[in-house]
Amino acid sequence: MTTVTTDTDVLVVGAGPTGLTLACDLRRRGIACTTVDRDTTPHIRSRGKGLQPRSLEVFDDLGIAGAALAAGRTHHHVRLYSGGRLALDLDLPARPPQPGVPYPNLVVLPQWRTEQVLRDRLAALGGTVELGRELVGLHQDADGVTATVVDSGTGATEEIRAAFVVGCDGGSSRVRALTGIAMHGEGHEEHFVLGDVRIEGLPADGSSFAWFDDDGYLAADPLDGSGTWQVQASVRPDAAGNLETASLELFQHLFAGRGFGHVRLHDATWLSDFSPRVGIVDRYRAGRVLLAGDAAHVHSPAGGQGMNTGIQDAYNLGWKLDAVLRGRAGHALLDTYQEERIPVARAVLTSSDLGHSAFFSPHPAMTFLRNRVLVPVLRLAVVRNRLLDGVAELGVGYRDSSLAGEAATGGHTGDGEAAGVVDAVRFRHGPRAGDRAPDAEVCSGNGAPTRLFHLFRGTHSSLLLFGGSAATDAGYRRMAATARRVRAALGDDVRAWIVVPGDRKPQHLDDVDVVLDPDRDAHHRYAAAAEALYLVRPDGYIAFRSRPATAGPVLDHLGSVFRLHAPA
Numbered sequence: 001m002t003t004v005t006t007d008t009d010v011l012v013v014g015a016g017p018t019g020l021t022l023a024c025d026l027r028r029r030g031i032a033c034t035t036v037d038r039d040t041t042p043h044i045r046s047r048g049k050g051l052q053p054r055s056l057e058v059f060d061d062l063g064i065a066g067a068a069l070a071a072g073r074t075h076h077h078v079r080l081y082s083g084g085r086l087a088l089d090l091d092l093p094a095r096p097p098q099p100g101v102p103y104p105n106l107v108v109l110p111q112w113r114t115e116q117v118l119r120d121r122l123a124a125l126g127g128t129v130e131l132g133r134e135l136v137g138l139h140q141d142a143d144g145v146t147a148t149v150v151d152s153g154t155g156a157t158e159e160i161r162a163a164f165v166v167g168c169d170g171g172s173s174r175v176r177a178l179t180g181i182a183m184h185g186e187g188h189e190e191h192f193v194l195g196d197v198r199i200e201g202l203p204a205d206g207s208s209f210a211w212f213d214d215d216g217y218l219a220a221d222p223l224d225g226s227g228t229w230q231v232q233a234s235v236r237p238d239a240a241g242n243l244e245t246a247s248l249e250l251f252q253h254l255f256a257g258r259g260f261g262h263v264r265l266h267d268a269t270w271l272s273d274f275s276p277r278v279g280i281v282d283r284y285r286a287g288r289v290l291l292a293g294d295a296a297h298v299h300s301p302a303g304g305q306g307m308n309t310g311i312q313d314a315y316n317l318g319w320k321l322d323a324v325l326r327g328r329a330g331h332a333l334l335d336t337y338q339e340e341r342i343p344v345a346r347a348v349l350t351s352s353d354l355g356h357s358a359f360f361s362p363h364p365a366m367t368f369l370r371n372r373v374l375v376p377v378l379r380l381a382v383v384r385n386r387l388l389d390g391v392a393e394l395g396v397g398y399r400d401s402s403l404a405g406e407a408a409t410g411g412h413t414g415d416g417e418a419a420g421v422v423d424a425v426r427f428r429h430g431p432r433a434g435d436r437a438p439d440a441e442v443c444s445g446n447g448a449p450t451r452l453f454h455l456f457r458g459t460h461s462s463l464l465l466f467g468g469s470a471a472t473d474a475g476y477r478r479m480a481a482t483a484r485r486v487r488a489a490l491g492d493d494v495r496a497w498i499v500v501p502g503d504r505k506p507q508h509l510d511d512v513d514v515v516l517d518p519d520r521d522a523h524h525r526y527a528a529a530a531e532a533l534y535l536v537r538p539d540g541y542i543a544f545r546s547r548p549a550t551a552g553p554v555l556d557h558l559g560s561v562f563r564l565h566a567p568a
């Protein structure tokens, strides 16, 4: 018998990295959120084992960057064999934080550990994952969605009524099928075997091994210092077209073929066969049902982007669902989720496809290029850093989004401050609306060191009002008035700071928050040689920027996105 038992704001279907990130973001915003997963226990598969720098920034905001860093490794050592010879032996120590980038390193940890970190955070926020609960039906009307979920233990069905349903249920998404959203794409011709196994005979010093030969590819990556490795290999069909499936014996045989017969593999906790698919949906939203992560886009693991793209889908969607559910914005805000994230997914599909061909294609010309060009150039630090920066996802942004706005009237502000031509040119070349808002070292009003990312942390938007080098008392008073008007319009959804170049707090700024910028680091990162305003979204992207820092343009922009409070 079916009984309606639950009402919730958001039903998250699937508790992989995408669903867990979304559930954490919604819970910390106080949104009622039910998360179901058809698996009866959390899985222990290593799958996506790389957290990219941008995902760490998301985790920082969710309060779990430290836990992810503690569970993974940022010092990488790679031994790459090509044509039977050691072609590269690279030691890649963790890079120190860079200006504007607090997490510059790829963190390697098995996906199940990343999910555990997220589940722990969800529990701390008062949320749970309802395991053994499979979504089998969806029906939406004007007011909400009724989802049918089957309990795998009892076979009982339950109906969950939600304002929105988000399908984070992976590449074979049931939500996608039930909603009638099509995924277009094709499969790669290469086949892979992979698994998590224990290995004796390879050095336990954190080194990863990869072999590229005419026969294909084999790799072994240490996972967590406990002796477990992720092994991957490409396999080719025999003359009759048959493919070998993943087994310890097959991997043992592949290691022996590379002259590593002394290595012993045992105790597999996961073995899998896999042919990468490349596909993307034509839309991320059908009414009150949305898709995120692998449910919306699948591609080759080359480049390590899949899980990270899903985490960022969730982070883009969370604050928008929150604003709509609290009546602060209309449903049109949800269309910007697809508008912003589809181009990102398309770019990831293209780049991972290129990476896939470069590293895995069995075509003789590609094999030649790989062995003679690609592997040798990886010796160059400049090439390696380019490749790592290319997948760090710090360059992902939404400049073309309808949520990105700029206004630069320049010239005199009426209170003695004037921006010169050089200031205007600098500002033009600064971070643009839609770009990731950079971090910077600043001090709080009482002189204690802090960072912009620390100010951004939380569920609010952040208004930064830069004084610029020629700030005057009158200019500060005007910026304070801008801060007050934006706060009145958005309420607790925004926090505002006047960023003062120097180490002295100006007088008469008692009713606004001030941060000091003694080294001008923040002014420099935001190209604010003269007075400027930046509004940063809750997900860390620049929503709007203008110079000078007057209230009119930013309020016009906010009014086009949100339902603002009426002026007092």
Ligand SMILES: Cc1cc2nc3c(=O)[nH]c(=O)nc-3n(C[C@H](O)[C@H](O)[C@H](O)COP(=O)(O)OP(=O)(O)OC[C@H]3O[C@@H](n4cnc5c(N)ncnc54)[C@H](O)[C@@H]3O)c2cc1C
Residues within 6 Å of the ligand: 013, 014, 015, 016, 017, 018, 019, 036, 037, 038, 039, 047, 048, 049, 050, 111, 133, 134, 135, 136, 168, 169, 170, 171, 173, 174, 175, 194, 274, 292, 293, 294, 295, 301, 303, 304, 305, 306, 307, 308, 309, 310
């Ligand atoms: C070998 C390999 C290596 C990879 N390497 C990387 C890497 O280095 N970096 C990277 O970023 N990505 C990598 N990926 C990709 C990454 O694993 C996926 O992109 C990621 O798991 C997607 O997360 P997700 O939460 O969207 O979906 P999933 O992780 O697939 O989670 C979906 C969840 O939904 C649940 N579910 C499914 N159907 C239902 C239903 N009807 N009802 C309820 N629950 C349901 C499932 O049980 C599952 O828990 C790799 C993948 C593979 C296979």
